[in-house]
Amino acid sequence: MTVSLTRPLVLDPHPGTDPCVHCDARQASVCNAIPDSEMARLSTTAVVMEAAPGTTFIDEGEPAASFFNITRGTAKLFKLLPDGRRQITGFVTVGHFLGLAVSDTYAFSAEAIDNVRYCRFSRARLRSLLDDFPLMEKRLLEVASNELVAAQEQMLLLGRKTARERLASFLAMQSRQGVICQHPRERFALPMTRGDIADYLGLTIETVSRTLTKLRAEGLIDIPSPTEVIIRSQAALERLADGAS
Amino acid sequence: MTVSLTRPLVLDPHPGTDPCVHCDARQASVCNAIPDSEMARLSTTAVVMEAAPGTTFIDEGEPAASFFNITRGTAKLFKLLPDGRRQITGFVTVGHFLGLAVSDTYAFSAEAIDNVRYCRFSRARLRSLLDDFPLMEKRLLEVASNELVAAQEQMLLLGRKTARERLASFLAMQSRQGVICQHPRERFALPMTRGDIADYLGLTIETVSRTLTKLRAEGLIDIPSPTEVIIRSQAALERLADGAS
DNA sequence: CGGTCACTTGATCGTCTTCAATACCAGTGG
DNA sequence: CCACTGGTATTGAAGACGATCAAGTGACCG
Numbered sequence: 001m002t003v004s005l006t007r008p009l010v011l012d013p014h015p016g017t018d019p020c021v022h023c024d025a026r027q028a029s030v031c032n033a034i035p036d037s038e039m040a041r042l043s044t045t046a047v048v049m050e051a052a053p054g055t056t057f058i059d060e061g062e063p064a065a066s067f068f069n070i071t072r073g074t075a076k077l078f079k080l081l082p083d084g085r086r087q088i089t090g091f092v093t094v095g096h097f098l099g100l101a102v103s104d105t106y107a108f109s110a111e112a113i114d115n116v117r118y119c120r121f122s123r124a125r126l127r128s129l130l131d132d133f134p135l136m137e138k139r140l141l142e143v144a145s146n147e148l149v150a151a152q153e154q155m156l157l158l159g160r161k162t163a164r165e166r167l168a169s170f171l172a173m174q175s176r177q178g179v180i181c182q183h184p185r186e187r188f189a190l191p192m193t194r195g196d197i198a199d200y201l202g203l204t205i206e207t208v209s210r211t212l213t214k215l216r217a218e219g220l221i222d223i224p225s226p227t228e229v230i231i232r233s234q235a236a237l238e239r240l241a242d243g244a245s
Numbered sequence: 246m247t248v249s250l251t252r253p254l255v256l257d258p259h260p261g262t263d264p265c266v267h268c269d270a271r272q273a274s275v276c277n278a279i280p281d282s283e284m285a286r287l288s289t290t291a292v293v294m295e296a297a298p299g300t301t302f303i304d305e306g307e308p309a310a311s312f313f314n315i316t317r318g319t320a321k322l323f324k325l326l327p328d329g330r331r332q333i334t335g336f337v338t339v340g341h342f343l344g345l346a347v348s349d350t351y352a353f354s355a356e357a358i359d360n361v362r363y364c365r366f367s368r369a370r371l372r373s374l375l376d377d378f379p380l381m382e383k384r385l386l387e388v389a390s391n392e393l394v395a396a397q398e399q400m401l402l403l404g405r406k407t408a409r410e411r412l413a414s415f416l417a418m419q420s421r422q423g424v425i426c427q428h429p430r431e432r433f434a435l436p437m438t439r440g441d442i443a444d445y446l447g448l449t450i451e452t453v454s455r456t457l458t459k460l461r462a463e464g465l466i467d468i469p470s471p472t473e474v475i476i477r478s479q480a481a482l483e484r485l486a487d488g489a490s
Numbered sequence: 491c492g493g494t495c496a497c498t499t500g501a502t503c504g505t506c507t508t509c510a511a512t513a514c515c516a517g518t519g520g
Numbered sequence: 521c522c523a524c525t526g527g528t529a530t531t532g533a534a535g536a537c538g539a540t541c542a543a544g545t546g547a548c549c550g
Contacts, residue, residue: 077397079397079398079400079401081401081405081406081487081488082487082488082489083488085405085406085488086405087400087401087404087405089397089400089401100386100389100390100393101390101391101393101394102387102390102391102394103394107394107397107398108397134379134382137379137382137383137386138382140386141345141382141385141386141389142347144345144386144389144390144393145345145346145347145389146346146347147393148345148346148389148392148393148396149346149347149348149352151393151396151397151400152322152324152334152352152353152396153324153352154400155324155332155334155396155399155400155403156324156326156332156334158400158403158404158447159332159403159444159446159447160326160330160331160332160447161326161330162537162538163537163538193496193497194496194497194498195496199404201404202403202404202405203538203539204538204539204540205496205497205498206497206498206499206538206539206540207537207538207539209497209498209499210498210499210538213498213499226496226497226498242326242327243326243327243328243330244327407505407506408505408506438527438528438529439528439529439530440528448506448507449506449507449508450528450529450530451506451507451508451529451530451531452505452506452507453529454529454530454531455506455530455531458530458531471514471515471528471529471530
């Protein structure tokens with residue numbers, strides 16, 4: 001049996017097990033608001049799916065039938081202008097929840113960067129779930145509030161920071177990605193391309209490349225391979241990100 | 246009795262009345278999620294305050310002790326870089342709810358543009374209110390979701406649109422401001438200065454001024470006074486906002 | 491190998507910024 | 521009544537940062 005690589009794939013969860021109880025993403029996501037005893041119901045509500053790299057699994061403007069919860073991999077969210085200009089509004093990883101729009105169409109598209117696994121909930125089913133578990137609604141509000149704060153930070157970046165400062169901010173952010181109450185990582189992978197970074201920071205590929213080269217030349221970072229970064233001085237990077245020199 | 250003009254002012258609600266029941270902003274705000282019978286409790290929870298033009302009533306980085314609900318006037322929300330660069334993340338008017346951050350400090354500052362009246366709730370009290378009225382929590386989630394969509398739209402503007410397109414987007418947006426299920430207004434006032442518009446659109450005052458002059462010269466808009474705009478062709482403006490020519 | 495794709499690097503260009511001068515308006519006081 | 525002031529907006533000239541155009545490199549893969 002062959003499988004289309006351009007469309008998301010429905011996965012058959014292991015028979016006889018409850019996928020949501022053992023979900024890797026549960027701790028990091030809003031699903032931890034639901035008690036173990038009710039996980040079976042969550043499982044029957046969710047459809048586990050997988051999207052191959054480059055696959056678009058949410059289309060801006062399409063009817064918003066579902067909510068999504070990323071359980072593995074990294075995806076980019078973006079908006080397009082009619083002439084093709086693209087703004088990536090965020091990169092989402094394990095635990096992220098998507099589709100919170102009140103509107104009846106999606107406000108952005110989502111495309112898998114690496115292999116992305118996610119749960120799909122119908123809007124109606126999630127709504128009934130929320131009615132029964134107000135704790136989950138609280139968590140969602142928390143999540144949305146945090147994203148709002150992040151969005152404002154990104155507006156500051158896009159509206160007022162130089163290319164240098166944008167890259168420094170981006171790298172500083174990536175080094176903290178997924179790290180809670182701990183030192184930021186000194187070495188990490190960038191799953192996205194230069195083009196993705198450019199469209200996230202409101203720059204061009206060339207400016208991203210040049211600026212990274214310059215930061216390396218100045219000894220602030222190292223780039224062992226195009227997809228790998230080492231932060232030489234986190235402090236200097238953070239200072240630079242906020243406009244020092 | 247004299248009053249400081251640089252600090253918000255506590256207003257004494259008319260004695261014997263319930264200010265929240267008759268609040269002008271109730272329909273437009275999250276407070277409509279609370280039944281009439283419980284409005285008294287809402288009233289005792291809220292402190293009505295007024296901020297004169299130019300007054301900062303929320304300070305980025307300060308401990309986030311309160312939530313706010315705008316009941317009159319227009320305020321700007323903004324973030325600053327250490328060297329003074331400013332990004333205005335939004336203009337808020339009647340009905341807007343502020344302070345949803347989970348963090349314990351405010352993520353942005355707020356400054357009154359004209360005379361702004363608002364209700365202040367302590368975080369603890371609002372939390373208990375939310376526990377008792379899940380409908381209000383639902384409304385807040387709705388509000389936050391909508392703001393998230395707006396924030397993404399603004400990222401597209403800041404990251405990828407030209408100065409011309411930014412102004413067109415801004416004017417088109419302003420003409421819809423507060424208008425629900427109706428034609429956008431053809432003529433409206435701009436309470437904010439050119440500097441505010443510039444810091445909202447990620448431009449300079451000069452570019453804002455020049456671009457407006459050009460749009461007027463082309464017959465798309467008219468500017469009877471610096472604070473007043475007439476849209477000559479809403480359709481053309483909307484097309485321009487999304488990159489057509 | 492030849493092909494593709496992502497990234498890097500160089501040269502030139504253009505949009506928006508910066509710097510600067512001027513206009514405008516409301517408020518104040520001589 | 522009019523000069524003076526401070527804040528805001530407009531307009532012009534010069535400059536810079538990042539974009540665009542273009543060439544070249546290296547990795548991966550059929």
